[in-house]
Amino acid sequence: MALAPEKTVPPARHLLDAVIQRIGHIVLGKERQARLALACLLARGHLLIEDLPGVGKTTLAHVLAGVLGLQFKRIQFTADLLPADILGVSIYQPENKLFVFHPGPLFAQLVLADEINRATPKTQSALLEAMEERQVTADGVTHKLPEPFFVIATQNPHHLIGTFPLPESQLDRFLMRIEMGYPDRAAERALLKGRDRRELVASLQPVISADKLAGLQRHVAHVHVADPLLDYVQNLLDATRRAGEFAEGLSPRAGLSLLAASRAWALLAGRDMVLPEDVQAVAPSVIGHRLRPVSGGRAVSVARLLESVPIP
Amino acid sequence: MNTGIAHRPVLHSLLAAGAGAVAPHILELPLWIIAVFAIGAAWRYACEAFQWYRPGRFVRLTLMLLILVAVFRQYGTLLGRDPGMALLITLLGLKFLELKTQRDFVVSLFVFYLVILGSFLYSQSLWLGVWALLAVAACTAALMHLMQPAGMDLRRRLRLSGMMIAKALPLMVIVYLLFPRISGTLWGLPADAHSGLTGMSDTMQPGSIRSLSESSEIAFRVSFDGASPPARELYWRGLVLTETDGRGWRRAQPIATDKVSFTPLSAPLSYQVTLEPSDKPWMPALDLPATRPKDARLQSDFTLKHNDPVRERLNYSLSSYTRYRTGAPDRAERAATLRLPRNTSARVRALAEGWRRENDDPLRVAQAALDYFRHDNFVYTLNPPLLGDDPVDEFLFGTRRGFCEHYAAAFVTLMRAAGIPSRVVLGYLGGELNTAGNYLIVRQSDAHAWAEIWTPERGWVRVDPTGAIAPERIELGLDAVRRLEQQGVVLGSLPADAVLHALELGWFEYVGLHARWYWDLTNMAWYRWVVDYGKERQERFLTSLGLDEISWSRLVSLLFAVALVLTLAYALILLRRKKSVDPALAAYLRFCRELARTGLIRAPYEGALDFARRCTQRRPDLKDHVDNITGRYLRCRYSGHDSAEELRLLKREVSAFRT
Numbered sequence: 019m020a021l022a023p024e025k026t027v028p029p030a031r032h033l034l035d036a037v038i039q040r041i042g043h044i045v046l047g048k049e050r051q052a053r054l055a056l057a058c059l060l061a062r063g064h065l066l067i068e069d070l071p072g073v074g075k076t077t078l079a080h081v082l083a084g085v086l087g088l089q090f091k092r093i094q095f096t097a098d099l100l101p102a103d104i105l106g107v108s109i110y111q112p113e114n115k116l117f118v119f120h121p122g123p124l125f126a127q128l129v130l131a132d133e134i135n136r137a138t139p140k141t142q143s144a145l146l147e148a149m150e151e152r153q154v155t156a157d158g159v160t161h162k163l164p165e166p167f168f169v170i171a172t173q174n175p176h177h178l179i180g181t182f183p184l185p186e187s188q189l190d191r192f193l194m195r196i197e198m199g200y201p202d203r204a205a206e207r208a209l210l211k212g213r214d215r216r217e218l219v220a221s222l223q224p225v226i227s228a229d230k231l232a233g234l235q236r237h238v239a240h241v242h243v244a245d246p247l248l249d250y251v252q253n254l255l256d257a258t259r260r261a262g263e264f265a266e267g268l269s270p271r272a273g274l275s276l277l278a279a280s281r282a283w284a285l286l287a288g289r290d291m292v293l294p295e296d297v298q299a300v301a302p303s304v305i306g307h308r309l310r311p312v313s314g315g316r317a318v319s320v321a322r323l324l325e326s327v328p329i330p
Numbered sequence: 331m332n333t334g335i336a337h338r339p340v341l342h343s344l345l346a347a348g349a350g351a352v353a354p355h356i357l358e359l360p361l362w363i364i365a366v367f368a369i370g371a372a373w374r375y376a377c378e379a380f381q382w383y384r385p386g387r388f389v390r391l392t393l394m395l396l397i398l399v400a401v402f403r404q405y406g407t408l409l410g411r412d413p414g415m416a417l418l419i420t421l422l423g424l425k426f427l428e429l430k431t432q433r434d435f436v437v438s439l440f441v442f443y444l445v446i447l448g449s450f451l452y453s454q455s456l457w458l459g460v461w462a463l464l465a466v467a468a469c470t471a472a473l474m475h476l477m478q479p480a481g482m483d484l485r486r487r488l489r490l491s492g493m494m495i496a497k498a499l500p501l502m503v504i505v506y507l508l509f510p511r512i513s514g515t516l517w518g519l520p521a522d523a524h525s526g527l528t529g530m531s532d533t534m535q536p537g538s539i540r541s542l543s544e545s546s547e548i549a550f551r552v553s554f555d556g557a558s559p560p561a562r563e564l565y566w567r568g569l570v571l572t573e574t575d576g577r578g579w580r581r582a583q584p585i586a587t588d589k590v591s592f593t594p595l596s597a598p599l600s601y602q603v604t605l606e607p608s609d610k611p612w613m614p615a616l617d618l619p620a621t622r623p624k625d626a627r628l629q630s631d632f633t634l635k636h637n638d639p640v641r642e643r644l645n646y647s648l649s650s651y652t653r654y655r656t657g658a659p660d661r662a663e664r665a666a667t668l669r670l671p672r673n674t675s676a677r678v679r680a681l682a683e684g685w686r687r688e689n690d691d692p693l694r695v696a697q698a699a700l701d702y703f704r705h706d707n708f709v710y711t712l713n714p715p716l717l718g719d720d721p722v723d724e725f726l727f728g729t730r731r732g733f734c735e736h737y738a739a740a741f742v743t744l745m746r747a748a749g750i751p752s753r754v755v756l757g758y759l760g761g762e763l764n765t766a767g768n769y770l771i772v773r774q775s776d777a778h779a780w781a782e783i784w785t786p787e788r789g790w791v792r793v794d795p796t797g798a799i800a801p802e803r804i805e806l807g808l809d810a811v812r813r814l815e816q817q818g819v820v821l822g823s824l825p826a827d828a829v830l831h832a833l834e835l836g837w838f839e840y841v842g843l844h845a846r847w848y849w850d851l852t853n854m855a856w857y858r859w860v861v862d863y864g865k866e867r868q869e870r871f872l873t874s875l876g877l878d879e880i881s882w883s884r885l886v887s888l889l890f891a892v893a894l895v896l897t898l899a900y901a902l903i904l905l906r907r908k909k910s911v912d913p914a915l916a917a918y919l920r921f922c923r924e925l926a927r928t929g930l931i932r933a934p935y936e937g938a939l940d941f942a943r944r945c946t947q948r949r950p951d952l953k954d955h956v957d958n959i960t961g962r963y964l965r966c967r968y969s970g971h972d973s974a975e976e977l978r979l980l981k982r983e984v985s986a987f988r989t
Contacts, residue, residue: 242970246912291969295937326483328934 030234031288036225038286040085044218045078047205054196054303055082055170057282060238063193063275064149064169066134066184066307071174073198079130079170080219086231087224089164091126095137097180101144105154106161119156124148127164127228131171135181142184145169146191166231186310193275194300195307234285241281242291249330250294251276254301257327258309264318265310272308279304294329338378340475343484344435345371345426347472350465351442352419354449354458360404363416366397370423377427385427393424415448435476442469456856467491478933501896508889510882511865532610534571534579534756534779539735543712543808545774548606549758550614551854553769555600559616561760562804563652565780565792566614566772568757570631572663576671577721579739579754582663585630592618592632592789595653604854605644611636614758614772616650617792623648630663631753632656632790643857656789659751667751667784674747675723682747692750692785699744700798703737706730710737710800712815734803737795738779751784755792760807766844767851775808802829914966914977917984921959928989938964952989959983 034056041052055078058065067075076092083090093104106122123129124145131145148154149169154161171192173184189195201209209215226234251273259267268276277292279300284292302320309318348371356364376382385393397420398408405413418441425438446465449458470491471484531538550566558564571579598620605613613626613634622628623646625637636644659667670679685698707730714732717724722743725736732740738754745752759778761770780794797804803811810833835843872880880888922932922941930948932941942960946953962980966973 242968244968244970246915246967291964293937293939293964293968295939298935298937322483325933325935326486329937 034286037085040225041081044081045074046209047201051196053286057279057286058194059168060235060282061278062235066192066195067172068175069198075172075198077215083128084219084222085225088127090128091123092130093123094132095134097136099137099141101141105144108157127166129169131169134171135173135183139182146188149191189307194303196303238282238285241284246330247292253327265312268305268308272305276304298324341378343472343475347468348442350468351445358452359416363420366420367423370426374426390428411451418445439469439473454861456853467495504892510885511868532581534735539777539779540733542777543775547774549772549774550603550605551769551771552601552603564760565617566758567617567633568612568614569633571754572666574671576673582666592654592656594651596651598649598651600649602647605640607641609639611639615648618654619648619650621649664751667753668746670746675720678723679747682744686748692783695748696783696793699741703795703798708799734796735779738781741781741795745783753782755780755782764847764850766847914963917981918963921984921987924987924989955987
């Protein structure tokens, strides 16, 4: 279908297709999750992955970093982790009698915050604040975080003993929340037969340069959003506020996030305009964690919400 | 359209709508008929939810025959209102078991509408009207659910169907006001539609009024043109009983007359009566009626009789004189009102003859009888003991506990034994003044029996022996008597102010009473303006519009003209709203309509790309066209490049598109 004006987008599209394909070589059978993660990154958001251990959360983060040529740091969150442990500390240097800031592991382009709910709320807030501000302030001096800056946090929703679950207001800081899920039978077979994933990750060559990635991120902002599409997004927001099914409706920030993610998704599909399908594709990941059912109500189903709102 | 319906939620909607449609019939039809319907519904539910056995064609056929036989045995026929409704409802229950295609569901839903309409054959009350509206809304919502299983949630469906009904209301009102009414019974209810009405029977057996007094059903309502007279004058004459076998009392055949022969002694009272259907021809009137309403006759015993049994609510205006002097009865009437049953006991005769010997004046004899009731330990009670073969004797000398009918029967027997022409009058006494609407409500429980004796000076004179023993019954009404009895008060034992104190209402009862009055007023308005809107009222309404003497064919033309204007106006509004629609969207919707003809229906939430993918899976032959049109549409609508050329091509391709 000749939907895209072929002149402008092909380079971006080919590039992104190559990225997705390369991720697919290592993270098997998870193309949708890979696309969502990439869209999240392109929309300059942060990603929360919720699932059981061992379903490939960490591998996905590793692969993304490798394919995109991003500097990668991993922080394993524990109960005794302190904010300074991730942000960095200023240390007195007797030679020049100055405090010199030693950046923590957060100063990387792609940070994997593993098991974020094991850390104390204090440390969690430090991370979330840095994610939002894209800078770290220590001893009154502001240190900019690298560009691009992308946090993938993981948490295991099923083992809650000894954890500090993120409060709803903090969940909002993540553009998307996705679940990995078990691989299908064929993918799992390929995984079992194939080489060690760690080796594969280590041998990854970047497909894209940091410059190009920044360009793509700028490009996302220019994907066109027409008035009928804004009508649709607003109708969706309205529906969550009027449905009576949710404890509270979506915030305007959620609307902005939905739009940004839809733009990135459209770019991934090689289009320079957002279609309602793009909104529908990202909506479960973008708004699923921002909605809570009213007490005693049935579980939140974004699919049901989408089915209740006609496309104008 | 013969696609199988597998969606369980649609079945739930259907069953719920069916329950709503059938519910009013629970009050009217035998329970087993409702049970068959409920079992059918439950069985089908179990088939869906627990994979129960689903009967095959042979079993269903057998069940249907069984149902036919059962309905026939219940009613002795398969025609008429009750058997018809019974068949409709039981077979619907059976229909649930064979629901498969969309067509089955649609048929069932349409029959639900019919069942809802059918409940109006039994009652036209306000409650039922409200319920029917809700049931229609539920059926319409179920129909929406069927046509669009995933499109909307329950609340939206109900809201949309409510809105559809609201939009249809103006048209409904116009059709209601203008549709030609035919007077008479052409479109009347089937003959069996009036069974089960309560009303005064035309005989009086011991206990017959007692059984009426249990019923709080409304007999009639009266609004007076001026102030209403005091309760002790509100004797509503129903019918006159002359013949007796000692136990029961029957009417004699009075002569119909159009002229009344009495001399009024007071100013006339004018009032309007709204009589509830009773399936009897008696029309209660205040003692004594002087005018004759339409379709009714005055009779020589001063009662009013309708030409047909009253089967629909009847409105009539009357004027009456509460004081009067009547002429003498003719010879046959005199003989009839003196006739004693053969089994009248000797001591009854002796008692009456004793009074007669002492007094010459019939009124004094009557007074002696009343004094006897008053002083010889007679008790007025709503729960009298049962009486045997000679009730008058047993009552006078044995039990001495009775109700108005016992006193009236005993009094008339005594008078006849004393040689005074006398008869029993059956009717109603008093009524409850509804201050909310300033009218009187007379209930079946206000039924009363009193006596009339003939005196040469004054003609027929009303004597109420109940008044001698229980003046509270006359002054305060039967309801007061019942409440006094519940408090353990012996009638006649308390001074007047103590009785009034005992009858004072608590605030709760006070609020309840007034709520009841306002509810009755609302019902009156509903009947007056909605149910009773017949030919006469329609003519009055049309006259007020300046349309006198309009023939019904012109009325139909008028109706269609108004409906047409209304529809056109509504269409115009819709069309004007459509103008603001994006031309690209309009073209695309045309394209969707073309595809819908092949069964490819786009859900309202379905994006154009997804829809195109679904279409090309089902119809690969259309792929090029569908892709082209979808692509052009999306570019026109979402790309932000305003391209007239693209729009032109889109329109052209949509016009050329054929499935």
